[in-house]
Amino acid sequence: MDSQALMVSLLTMVGVRLPVLIALCVGLVWVMGAPRDPARTGALTGLLLLLASSMGSLLANLVPMWMVSKGDFSAISQLSTVLGVVHFGLAMLDAVGTVLLVWALVRLLRQRAATP
Numbered sequence: 762m763d764s765q766a767l768m769v770s771l772l773t774m775v776g777v778r779l780p781v782l783i784a785l786c787v788g789l790v791w792v793m794g795a796p797r798d799p800a801r802t803g804a805l806t807g808l809l810l811l812l813a814s815s816m817g818s819l820l821a822n823l824v825p826m827w828m829v830s831k832g833d834f835s836a837i838s839q840l841s842t843v844l845g846v847v848h849f850g851l852a853m854l855d856a857v858g859t860v861l862l863v864w865a866l867v868r869l870l871r872q873r874a875a876t877p
Contacts, residue, residue: 767830774819785812800865800872807861814854821847 788808795801821844828837 764830767826770826771823774822778815778819781815782812785815800868803861803868804865807858807865810854810858810861814851814858817851817854818848821851 785808789805789812792801792804792808795804824844825837825840828834828840
């Protein structure tokens with residue numbers, strides 16, 4: 762795999778994740794404009810965790826392709842366990858980010874329902 766094929770693979774992976782990245786950025790812009798309160802902080806933290814997880818996943822998927830392009834096939838099998846742990850950590854970030862977003866939404870909906 763030469764550098765051009767690696768770049769095409771990287772651009773393809775970014776292109777596949779682009780709709781989610783755009784949605785997260787739009788969400789960040791909307792949340793930044795909201796009044797400061799705990800729900801805003803939770804939503805902002807959740808969105809940032811989801812964005813970090815998405816970018817981390819992109820980088821974690823790039824490492825094996827980069828190693829193949831360098832011709833280091835033996836290290837890829839050794840890296841499998843490490844990448845498994847990394848992907849588990851990124852899935853945990855996804856889960857915590859989603860929980861924070863849902864918490865912020867529920868908090869705001871309950872506040873809205875409580876005020877007549």
